Amino acid sequence: MINKKAILKMTTGATAAAMMAMPISANADAHMKPGSGTTIDMARASWDTGWWQAEVYSQLLQELGYDVSRITTLDNPPFYQSVAQGDVDLWVNGWFPLHNSYEDAFSQGAEKIGYVAKGGALQGYLIDKKTAEEHDINYVEDLTKDDIQKLFDANGDGKADLVACPPGWGCETVITHHFEAYGWDDDFNAIKAGYSASMADALGRYENGQPIFFYTWTPNWTVGELPPGEDVVWLQMKETKLPEDQADLADATTVEGLEGCRGEQPCDLGWPANDIRPVANSDFLENNPAAAELLKQVSIPIGDIFDQNAQMNDGADSPEDLKQQASTWIEDNRDQVDKWLKAAREAAQM
Structure with a gap:
């Protein structure tokens, strides 16, 4: 008859002996590097x-x-x-x-x-400060006016050019929703090429004294290169229309004391903080x-x-x-x- 207790005792003893025989340095290394292997x-x-x-x-x-x-x-x-x-x-x-x-x-x-x-991750739409002040632009909706659209039309199609997000990005999905929800198709041209290249092009236009209109997020190099309140301003949204999967966050799109925000505080960016x-x-x-x-x-x-x-x-x-x-x-x-x-x-x- 097999003596299970004896076998267990022998196995436990062997395991303990093996552990005793293991070099201290090996135990220490296993503790310091638990992901080894x-x-x-x-x-x-x-x-x-x-x-x-x-x-x-x-x-x-x-x-x-x-x-x-x-x-x-x-x-x-x-x-x-x-x-x-x-x-x-x-x-x-x-x-x-x-x-x-x-x-x-x-x-x-x-x-x-x-x-x-x-x-701390904010998102929204911005334009250059000079144009915002000269034409009293506080809201994204202000850019839908025909005379204002022309200021931001770089390719001559009659629409304001917006640096948006490439396909596959979460922000591209929301911007597409905004175009549908606010009826922006006749007003804005969403530039969906590589974001860094598109923003570099916008920066070049800004340095040449031309108006710019773009989406960005924080943290991002764009707000370091174009500080809100100095070079550019955040535009507010008069009405928040979020995608269905964010609809319960419609009351979480305002930021108090946001530097560079146009209009009265708190600033309603139309995007919840992330x-x-x-x-x-x-x-x-x-x-x-x-x-x-x-x-x-x-x-x-x-x-x-x-x-x-x-x-x-x-x-x-x-x-x-x-x-x-x-x-x-x-x-x-x-x-x-x-x-x-x-x-x-x-x-x-x-």
């Missing part, structure tokens, strides 16, 4: 103002021992589909409520976790408690993102620049970073 398939958004944040998180994950050998650039639709299916593990470029249209992913294997930046959040595959989070805890812990001040975006716009935008900027930020914030890493390592021991 695990490769993370990380993505980043197609807008380059989010690439630095992705690099910061990548380097922190590597400090935990994870292999993050490459980061794949994806538009919103393929990312949310891929992360739900487990083909991609995570990114840190989720914008909510802007990305609410991808909520199906969160019932199919993905989840939001932690905050890169909470509540949280920038990591999004990860649920199975990945369950199997990697250290990574999950790190995603919960880390946050980056909006001001620091502005500063990096300004460096990038000044030409420091190569992959090597991004890596250096991320490692410099990590070392400049080493005390806080070490607390985040400590919490992640402890989560792996539970």
Whole structure:
């Protein structure tokens, strides 16, 4: 008859002996690098103002021992589909409520976790300050007047040219909704080419004394290059009309004391403020408690993102620049970073 208790005792004893025989340095390394041996398939958004944040998180994950050998650039639709299916593990470029249209992913294997930046991501429409003051333009609706449209018509089609967002971006979906909801098709021409190139063209027109009309978000290099209140102004919306997936946020589109806003405060931008959040595959989070805890812990001040975006716009935008900027930020914030890493390592021991 097999003595199960004896076998269990022998097995337990052997395991204990093996653990006793393991070098102390190996135990220490396993604690410091709980992600050792695990490769993370990380993505980043197609807008380059989010690439630095992705690099910061990548380097922190590597400090935990994870292999993050490459980061794949994806538009919103393929990312949310891929992360739900487990083909991609995570990114840190989720914008909510802007990305609410991808909520199906969160019932199919993905989840939001932690905050890169909470509540500080603004969006809206802007024009140059000179034209706003000369023609008393306070609202986007003011630009639908025929004589005002002509001021912003760079291609001669009779419509005001608006630098919008490329297809696949969450803001492109909302802007398309605005065109339908407000009936802007006869008034505005939405430029949906590459955003950075389109904004560079608008900046060139501005420097030549021509009016400009564009959408932007914060943090973004555009508001560093064209500071609201100095070079450009935020325009308000007389009526808020959001897509169905954001309809419950119609009362959350005002910002009190917004610098550079035309008209009376609070400033109604017509867009709710966003949280920038990591999004990860649920199975990945369950199997990697250290990574999950790190995603919960880390946050980056909006001001620091502005500063990096300004460096990038000044030409420091190569992959090597991004890596250096991320490692410099990590070392400049080493005390806080070490607390985040400590919490992640402890989560792996539970």
